[in-house]
Amino acid sequence: MSGELILFFILALTAILTAAGMLLSRHAVYAALYLVLNFGTVAIFYLLLGSPFIALSQVTVYGGAIMVLFLFVIMLLGAEQITAEFSWNSVVPAGLLGLALVVEALVLVLQKVSASNLQVATSVIDAAPEPLAKQLFTVYLLPFEITSILLLVAMVGAIILTKTEKKG
């Protein structure tokens, strides 16, 4: 077993355990912290797949910005003290549905893809950000501009939704 495969299995175990921890933790703060760890392991997977720029933007955007926003809202609402009542009656059907989904996904992945079991080559590829930026600003220029409009609309929407109207 090569070193990279061992690293993959350790990281995969970490990713799955942190995802399970997020699902099962009663407090929202713990769930958020597990999710940060999960995003970190996924960032290392991106590094293994030879896309360092995506890995670093994963850390800054997901691990940084989005999770800070989550933690900020949790603290703002005092939601860390809310422990919702938990009834097994509602969990069992949903859990069975999810389990069926897992089995189906695994069967699909292991059957369809193992037919063409392609290896991910780990030789060093040119993963510098320059060609990526060149493609982003030439071929994908219009979608890129549209995402800027999307972010502007999201910002305006967030401000309007949380604005308190002054009376009088």
Place this chain on the structure above:
Amino acid sequence: MVPTNYYLALAAILFTMGAMGVLIRRNALVIFMSVELMLNAANLTFVTFARMYSTLNTTSVYNGQIFVFFVMTVAAAEVAVGLALIVAIFRNKQSIDVDQLNSLKG
């Protein structure tokens, strides 16, 4: 050398765990986190396939990576609006338990 389908299986497991989180949790914030987990799993498959097809020389590795950027942008916008909605709902109902948000029920 890690086979492609190991990455795909891991992404499938993470995606279904996110789907299960949406189904079994009642805290709106944790449901949002589960949605983020699902988006992340989709990103992992994008990067895996980008890598796979670039080793086959059928397409550039950057096409898949740029799609991951777009998914990240949409995820950021979704989180901003979604958390604003949660804050607005909490102000009105003093709760973010999705089972109690049944005002539209006939």
